[in-house]
Amino acid sequence: MASTIATPADADDRVSARSVGARLLSRPEIGSLVGAAVILVFFLVTAEPFRDINNAGTILYQASLIGVMAVPVSLLMIGGEFDLSAGVAVTTGGLTAGIFAYQFSVNVWVGMAVALVLALAIGLFNGWLLMRTGLPSFLVTLGTFFILQGLNVAVTRLTSGAVASNSISDMDGFGSARALFASEFKLGGLTIKIIVVWWIVFVAIAAWVLLRTKIGNWIFAVGGDAASARAVGVPVKKVKIGLFMTVGFFAWFTGMQLLFVQNGVVQSGEGVGKEFLYIIAAVVGGCLLTGGYGSVVGGAVGALIFGMVQLGVVYAGWNPDWFKAFLGAMLLLATIVNLVVKNKADAR
Amino acid sequence: MSTTESFASEATGSPTTPIVHLEDVGKSYGNIHALRGVSLSVRQGEITCVLGDNGAGKSTLIKIIAGLHDYTSGTMSVNGEERHFSSPRESLDSGIATVYQDLALAPLMSVWRNFFLGNELTKGPFRVLDSARMKRIAHEELTKMGISIPNLEQPVGKLSGGQRQCVAIARAIHFGAKVLILDEPTAALGVNQSGVVLKYIVKARDAGIGVVFITHNPHHAYLVGNHFVILKLGRVALDTHRSDITLEQLTTEMAGGSELEALSHELRGFDPELVVAPQNKQD
Numbered sequence: 231m232a233s234t235i236a237t238p239a240d241a242d243d244r245v246s247a248r249s250v251g252a253r254l255l256s257r258p259e260i261g262s263l264v265g266a267a268v269i270l271v272f273f274l275v276t277a278e279p280f281r282d283i284n285n286a287g288t289i290l291y292q293a294s295l296i297g298v299m300a301v302p303v304s305l306l307m308i309g310g311e312f313d314l315s316a317g318v319a320v321t322t323g324g325l326t327a328g329i330f331a332y333q334f335s336v337n338v339w340v341g342m343a344v345a346l347v348l349a350l351a352i353g354l355f356n357g358w359l360l361m362r363t364g365l366p367s368f369l370v371t372l373g374t375f376f377i378l379q380g381l382n383v384a385v386t387r388l389t390s391g392a393v394a395s396n397s398i399s400d401m402d403g404f405g406s407a408r409a410l411f412a413s414e415f416k417l418g419g420l421t422i423k424i425i426v427v428w429w430i431v432f433v434a435i436a437a438w439v440l441l442r443t444k445i446g447n448w449i450f451a452v453g454g455d456a457a458s459a460r461a462v463g464v465p466v467k468k469v470k471i472g473l474f475m476t477v478g479f480f481a482w483f484t485g486m487q488l489l490f491v492q493n494g495v496v497q498s499g500e501g502v503g504k505e506f507l508y509i510i511a512a513v514v515g516g517c518l519l520t521g522g523y524g525s526v527v528g529g530a531v532g533a534l535i536f537g538m539v540q541l542g543v544v545y546a547g548w549n550p551d552w553f554k555a556f557l558g559a560m561l562l563l564a565t566i567v568n569l570v571v572k573n574k575a576d577a578r
Numbered sequence: 579m580s581t582t583e584s585f586a587s588e589a590t591g592s593p594t595t596p597i598v599h600l601e602d603v604g605k606s607y608g609n610i611h612a613l614r615g616v617s618l619s620v621r622q623g624e625i626t627c628v629l630g631d632n633g634a635g636k637s638t639l640i641k642i643i644a645g646l647h648d649y650t651s652g653t654m655s656v657n658g659e660e661r662h663f664s665s666p667r668e669s670l671d672s673g674i675a676t677v678y679q680d681l682a683l684a685p686l687m688s689v690w691r692n693f694f695l696g697n698e699l700t701k702g703p704f705r706v707l708d709s710a711r712m713k714r715i716a717h718e719e720l721t722k723m724g725i726s727i728p729n730l731e732q733p734v735g736k737l738s739g740g741q742r743q744c745v746a747i748a749r750a751i752h753f754g755a756k757v758l759i760l761d762e763p764t765a766a767l768g769v770n771q772s773g774v775v776l777k778y779i780v781k782a783r784d785a786g787i788g789v790v791f792i793t794h795n796p797h798h799a800y801l802v803g804n805h806f807v808i809l810k811l812g813r814v815a816l817d818t819h820r821s822d823i824t825l826e827q828l829t830t831e832m833a834g835g836s837e838l839e840a841l842s843h844e845l846r847g848f849d850p851e852l853v854v855a856p857q858n859k860q861d
Contacts, residue, residue: 443700447698448696451687451696454685454686454687455682455683455685457682459696461644461678462670462695462696463667
């Protein structure tokens with residue numbers, strides 16, 4: 231019987247070393263990078279204003295509005311969940327800070343702190359309920375989505391009598407907060423909005439956490455196979471709840487940007503549908519809808535594609551009505567490209 | 579069967595005090611008694627085989643030792659101390675490592691990341707993952723056990739069943755397991771792959787680890803086991819040392835023993851000779 235058991239050789243000659251190209255192709259964000267390059271060239275050729283370097287700042291700004299939220303949404307998706315309440319949670323964050331500061335006549339920063347606590351609490355609630363009930367995140371966050379959407383409109387009307395919150399632009403602390411979230415500066419001939427800088431910083435930190443830390447390893451594991459992760463001692467519940475709270479933090483941050491860029495006024499109906507844009511950015515960037523695979527940098531490239539297409543359509547002089555159709559086609563194309571590239575890379 | 583003989587001679591080594599000892603342990607879910615009055619000892623350097631048919635309570639038993647479920651009656655002591663585990667982490671911290679049927683590997687993650695999952699090595703003030711060191715150790719550990727996986731960046735899902743099994747076992751051994759629980763490690767494997775895994779189990783035993791080998795294959799169990807426990811409908815049907823049983827007896831017991839006899843009686847009426855003749859005989 232012993233003779234049938236072959237001793238494995240020291241080196242297995244069936245597997246040859248993979249080339250640099252193949253390894254590059256197996257990165258999750260490669261599909262979105264190719265897509266971004268194609269779209270860049272396309273609009274450089276077809277839209278004349280796109281070539282103006284000054285518009286780069288605008289394009290980056292447009293991308294950052296989606297990109298900041300795409301960071302936590304990508305992480306969450308790699309962790310195997312997704313959050314439909316992310317779009318309206320942004321509005322909730324902005325409204326809470328504005329309404330609280332106005333109603334209680336306190337410093338704007340106090341209102342912001344209250345909004346931050348609430349945003350984190352929403353994330354905690356989403357994550358806790360999900361872990362507690364074992365329901366799919368689609369259902370849990372769909373519920374939160376409607377609750378927040380309703381509360382946004384109802385509480386705003388209750389306090390201001392209108393569909394928008396009262397302006398807090400003349401209140402204490404507005405100037406300093408605005409400088410942090412909604413200022414801009416000149417870089418050469420380029421006008422850069424401060425949120426673009428924040429976006430790049432967030433992407434860098436999140437990418438580092440995901441690939442270079444223990445937490446990042448755990449995020450991949452809970453998304454890839456939660457039961458397995460638990461069995462080897464990964465605190466699955468803490469990781470997932472933490473991810474939802476991260477979405478909460480970024481929703482707060484984006485909400486603050488919204489509040490201060492609009493002179494201290496937030497429209498209560500805003501944010502509906504935005505959650506899908508974040509998800510599109512993450513998916514275009516190579517995040518697997520089922521979890522366990524993806525990248526933060528990919529999500530950022532996805533957001534960049536979004537920004538380029540949105541402004542490219544305008545710069546090309548086309549009717550912006552076409553934008554959404556273009557976006558949907560982009561999503562399908564990106565998903566297929568990702569799939570093909572991944573299969574090709576695996577086959578090498 | 580030369581391997582069997584050599585294993586048999588090694589198996590007569592002195593049994594030390596049990597690391598894990600179960601006394602009259604039971605587990606019920608509401609009115610269902612999944613496990614009743616099970617006693618089991620796991621000793622260092624010994625392989626205890628737990629055999630049983632589907633639904634015999636094998637999974638429940640290992641889930642209790644692994645800390646996934648708590649038991650409802652009896653006592654479980656680890657290193658002489660009575661314990662109730664509330665999470666797999668506690669069990670792991672007590673030196674009990676479990677390799678599940680589904681292996682507890684994340685299929686899309688690379689081999690080295692899986693190897694260190696939950697026990698990541700970090701360096702520097704920012705606690706950055708020390709990927710170079712983790713890759714080196716994973717490679718060394720796997721080579722030591724005779725498994726060669728040239729590309730540790732490969733996702734685990736791309737490995738063969740036997741390779742995956744070995745990665746999971748090597749991981750458990752590397753992280754200082756004193757007790758290794760293996761849930762049907764050979765169930766989904768071919769003959770060669772099973773052989774690799776069985777050799778690996780013996781290596782673990784020789785390293786002084788107490789092994790609990792769960793299987794429904796008496797041939798695999800008899801190749802490596804020192805002690806055999808057969809579970810039937812949540813109870814211990816047989817509990818014996820290797821010297822007191824032959825492979826034939828074990829196989830018969832496992833197959834149901836007296837129940838099999840009754841079954842053969844019943845089936846005799848169906849006349850197994852009465853088969854359709856082959857239509858196109860070549861010879």
